[in-house]
Amino acid sequence: MSAVPPLRRGINLLGLRSLSQSASITANGSTLLPRQHRGLHTPPAVRPFLRVSALPSHGGVRFASSPASSEPLRQTPLYELHLAQGAKMVPFAGFSMALQYSDLSHVESHKWTREKASLFDVSHMVQHQLSGPGALELLMKVTPSSLDKLGHNQSTLSCLLEQGTGGIVDDTVITRRTDDSFYFVTNAGRRDEDLAFLEAEISAYKHAHGADSIKWEILEDRALVALQGPLAAEVLQSYIHGNGPETDLRTLYFGNCRSLYLTLPDGSRTPHPLLISRTGYTGEDGFEISIPTEGAPSLPAQVTELLTNHDQVRLAGLAARDSLRLEAGMCLYGHDISTAQTPPGASLGWIVGKDRRDPATATFNGASTILPQLASPAKTLSQRRVGFTVEKGSPAREGAVVVDLNDESRTPIGVITSGLPSPSLDGTNIAMGYVKQGLHKKGTEVGVLVRNKLRKATVVGMPWVESKFYRGKA
């Protein structure tokens, strides 16, 4: 079988770190520098136009320089299925992942998700289980969330925070399964950093509280797929096995999960229950489905085939995932957020639990930095994460420099961290990025340099496409 030549395969189609634009950061208005980064004079192994992926793996810079990029790419349990469905595979966060499939273009797949339902393989993400009497305390040290207020099978978006600085090590969704056991999912592109971080925190905790205080498990044998779109619930419901009240997805609200079986085509139920969480990364209603493989290595493919055999469901890849999440105003780690930001610095202050903001009692990592930022942002934060819409023409993408429209010298006042023409908004150029404190108010007009041309942009609220999370009657 043709193995994937790691660095020659695929095309820089998600190329948020695109050639000329990332160059223009350093160029700062010079017309010369960007030229050196492209063109015929690059080494023959690099094709400038269709340059291989500096794909926006989570943790861009790290990915590019990481030795992992020269190691063989890992495959998810759905790898063969992707190939059979005509996927264009690209290296992403150390995995060979589907960028898109032969049946739909990127824009078509994006729109399909907004109108019907799409299935994404996200098995590259890291699934963890943390349990034991110390699990809650440990997680409430490394995150600022009020995890003690979560009911069983409830989840929340959170961030792992560096000790001292409060910098964002990774973003994560944490689910409380029982009083003292938690399931959480972290980014594939941050695997090494996250594991080292958690290892250190957990060792320290065990050292103080005993070896049995915490049990940490990485669920390597599980696949993870996301079914997203307005028809996701209807489709998934039709395959849920059994008929007890727990099988009714109408009572499974956003941010909650349940273990349920699906009915396979022969009428039997899946050999394991699947952990079905009502959540996602597209802004649509939908589910993330964690699939055990113990004794059933083909279960992920069976479930995927089951769901995609429905005529309203198509497979979708990283390309659509990226444009969907940006329209929904969601951050991509390594691009929109990094260890350089605290949650308030990344306009994610809301993840800090309301009852965790008292400096006298707050014990989470970085609390002494983060709490003053929440209390008086104008004094403590130098920049803010905001949305922009950019005038018609070339979109502003990652790395494009934000400037003051009236400043001839074009001194940077911010930077774009994600941006593209929005498929749902008829190609309107949308972007996320950071801008100087004070210029972050909605309606503020700024300039963005795209290939050294000044383009007008306006600070806008996010999301661009309203989220349709299923919150039940409210």
Place this chain on the structure above:
Amino acid sequence: MSAVARSIRPFASRVLSQKLPLVGVRTVSPAAGFPRVSVRSFSQSPFLEVKKYTESHEWIELADDGKTAKIGITEYAAKSLGDVVFVELPEKDLEVVAGEAVGAVESVKSASDVLSPVSGKVIRGNKILDDKAKFINESPEAEAWIAEIDVNDPAELDSLLDAKAYKESIAEE
């Protein structure tokens, strides 16, 4: 769903088959190809092989006057980029050195510079693309050319890839 279980490089193989007729035309044309009027992407003088390619997936085709040329991106590039949403055209009289940008093509996913295969001076950009960028996906190697330039030295084309060499270069990718 595609019935064909595609290989890992669906494009390369598809582009490959699309290229074959081109090669065919090229080999018979010196004898049979006159007069030519209709299919511009295949037009060439009887003596010169005038449509050349770059490793960065541009094509350049010298007109019969031997002096002006049109530049565009290849079928393979257009296919790979996906839905093109915006094309940045060069200004008239822009002087470009080989390897410099003579335009840019934006898809939802990425921005890619279009590099001039040779040195010259821009006569015009293809205004059709201002209103209809998606045209790039429909006719990248013919009507959806990106720039027309005055070539400084037509001999510069000699060092570029011919159709066969280009085809081989994308088959490797």
